[in-house]
Amino acid sequence: MTGGQHLTARISDAFWRHPRLLLAVLLTPPLIWLGVIYIGSLLALLVQSFFSIDEFSGLINYQFTLKTYAELLRPSNFDIILRTTLMAASVTIVAAVIAFPIAYYAARYAKGRMKAFFYLGVMLPLWSSYLVKVYAWKLILAKEGILNWAVDGVGASAALNAVLALPVIGGSSLSVSYIGTFLVFLYVWLPFMILPMQAALERVPVNLLEASGDLGGRPSQTLRHVILPLALPGIIAGSIFTFSLTLGDYIIPQIVGSSRRFIGQAVYAHQGTAGNIPLAAAFAVVPIVIMAIYLWVAKRKGAFDAL
Amino acid sequence: MHSDRAPLGLKIAAFxxxxxxxxxxxxxxxxxxTTEDRTYQWPPPGLTLQWFGVTWNRPDVWQALGLSVRVATVSTLVALILGTLCAAAVSRARFFGREAVSLLVILPIALPGIITGIALRSAFNLGDISFSTITIVLGHATFCIVVVYNNAVARFRRLSGSMLEASAxxxxxxxxxxxxxxxxxxATALLAGGMLAFALSFDEVIVTTFTAGQQQTLPIWMLEELVRPRQRPVTNVVAMVVVIVTFLPILAAYYLTRGGSETAGGDK
Incomplete structure (x- = not known):
């Protein structure tokens, strides 16, 4: 036996006798990476949110203060938080409504090739480039683009203009209105809602549906009292994605939307040209807190079993 | 009541x-x-192949593509190693903090990308680290670990302990x-996970805007075109190529993990 074989055999024996040792060897590299680079950075961010910026010199004042957080409550900043949360909530709700028939059909009725078709049909848009999807919507919503062309074609321009004339959600054209921002968010995050929903619906036993029917439940009653409650964890799991992704996105509202900012844009602007890292950090903590609350509620509802 | 035929309304809504x-x-x-090069006019006034040639001869596109491929390759390798190690540890033993480890792996994609981005940026600031390919990789590998991990964990779970005992x-x-x-x-689970990690890194833009400095990955190139359109036809061609390039690994990953209890890509 050569020395080399000897050594590997001894290491192998040591791992066998001390499973904890092997565990430590396995876990150390990923924990160093995630613990140092990721958690370390998050802590660095958190720390900076407790600093403040000197209004006159524009330099960061490295002393503990809650002043920066208090600034978040200023009406202009608080509006940004409110607007982003409302957008995230409406995107989540509409995504759930549109996703449900797709997920339900795929889970319950699609078989064999049709099932694969639906699976890839959701998976390909999910994975295709985020920016390309946003770009596609820029093409769609452009004044000379396909949507206006189609609306003109069916003679509904007056209706579209009436919608755009609405306060707050309207604008001079779709591509600079909240409706436009909303549509793009909805499109880009929709697959993230469908997949967990479908996973949850797959697990609804068919005999429960039959039992409900045998007991005289109409389809709508079965839907409300049997299917939806059982699918709820999947819906919540999907909503975690749509909600979190909308909260943190700063590219979509920058490309399609009005000039009124979302949280992500505020973070980006404050850390960039404004150089106000503490305020940017404090803004970044907002989605973390919102998501922490959301995840805590979701966990209590059993949403993670569906992931 | 519940036949195997879907109600028509449901079918229409699904399709x-x-x-x-x-x-x-x-x-x-x-x-x-499209032959139109100044607006996003629909329907296209005419069709042409000329923009493919124009795009082919653009050095800035090639440079951005090169950087993206380099970053995605290195990030995928790092994610493969770290994700597999993590998956092996979590699936072979129950230990204190096991839940915390899986949470730690998922966190970089569970939190909005802008948080990962600004966290890294502020850490680089504090540590006086200047931007380079490495800073981009640091960010990308961190959120790529989870896709490898998810694929590997599912496969480790199917790998029965009796096979390992028989071998011993x-x-x-x-x-x-x-x-x-x-x-x-x-192996196939890792291949699938690796391809998804590659696709994820290749497409990432939010974290990258914080960690790239002046460097241009392909998504950053696209982003600049989106904000200030200068060469619409070239952007159109690049967009189409990016779609094709990302579809291929997804299809491959799907066929590699098909038939198992897990299917790749269910969690971007």
Whole structure:
């Protein structure tokens, strides 16, 4: 036996006798990476949110203060938080409504090739480039683009203009209105809602549906009292994605939307040209807190079993 | 009541939903051929192949593509190693903090990308680290670990302990078992996870805007075109190519993990 074989055999024996040792060897590299680079950075961010910026010199004042957080409550900043949360909530709700028939059909009725078709049909848009999807919507919503062309074609321009004339959600054209921002968010995050929903619906036993029917439940009653409650964890799991992704996105509202900012844009602007890292950090903590609350509620509802 | 035939309304809603998901992507393919180069005019006034040649001769596109491929390759390798190690540890033993480890792996994609981005940026600031390819990789590998991890964990779960015991009973040491039993069993899952990680990194833009400095990955190149359109036809072609390039690994990953309890890509 050569020395080399000897050594590997001894290491192998040591791992066998001390499973904890092997565990430590396995876990150390990923924990160093995630613990140092990721958690370390998050802590660095958190720390900076407790600093403040000197209004006159524009330099960061490295002393503990809650002043920066208090600034978040200023009406202009608080509006940004409110607007982003409302957008995230409406995107989540509409995504759930549109996703449900797709997920339900795929889970319950699609078989064999049709099932694969639906699976890839959701998976390909999910994975295709985020920016390309946003770009596609820029093409769609452009004044000379396909949507206006189609609306003109069916003679509904007056209706579209009436919608755009609405306060707050309207604008001079779709591509600079909240409706436009909303549509793009909805499109880009929709697959993230469908997949967990479908996973949850797959697990609804068919005999429960039959039992409900045998007991005289109409389809709508079965839907409300049997299917939806059982699918709820999947819906919540999907909503975690749509909600979190909308909260943190700063590219979509920058490309399609009005000039009124979302949280992500505020973070980006404050850390960039404004150089106000503490305020940017404090803004970044907002989605973390919102998501922490959301995840805590979701966990209590059993949403993670569906992931 | 509950027959195997779907109600018509449900069927229409489901297929309309799928159409909604795909129509914009189809549109990208059509725009790559339009003769119009100043506006986003629909319908296209004419069709041409000339923009493919123009794009081919653009050094800035090639440079951005090169950087993206380099970053994605290195990030994927790092994610493969770290994700597999993590998955092996979590699936083979119950230990204190096991839940915390899986949470730690998922956190970088569970939190909005802008948080990962600004956290890294502020850490680089504090540590006086200047931007380079490495800073981009640091960010990308961190959120790529989870896709490898998810694929590997699912496969480790199917790898039964009795196979490992049988190998040991037949006289193999730990390394031999690893080489002859574990690796062949998890190889396709790793390949799938690796391809998804590559696709994820190749497409990432939010974290990258914080960690790239002046460097341009392909998504950053696209982003600048989106904010200030200068060469619409070239952007159209690049967009179409990016769609094709990302579809291929997804299809491959799907076929690699098909038939198992897990299917790749269910969690971007």
């Amino acid at each position: 309309a939903g799928l159409a909604f998901l795909h129509a914009p992507i189809v549109l990208i393919f059509i725009y790559a051929f 009973d037949l006289g193999a040491d730990g390394f031999q078992t690893f080489r002859h039993i574990v690796v062949p069993n998890i």
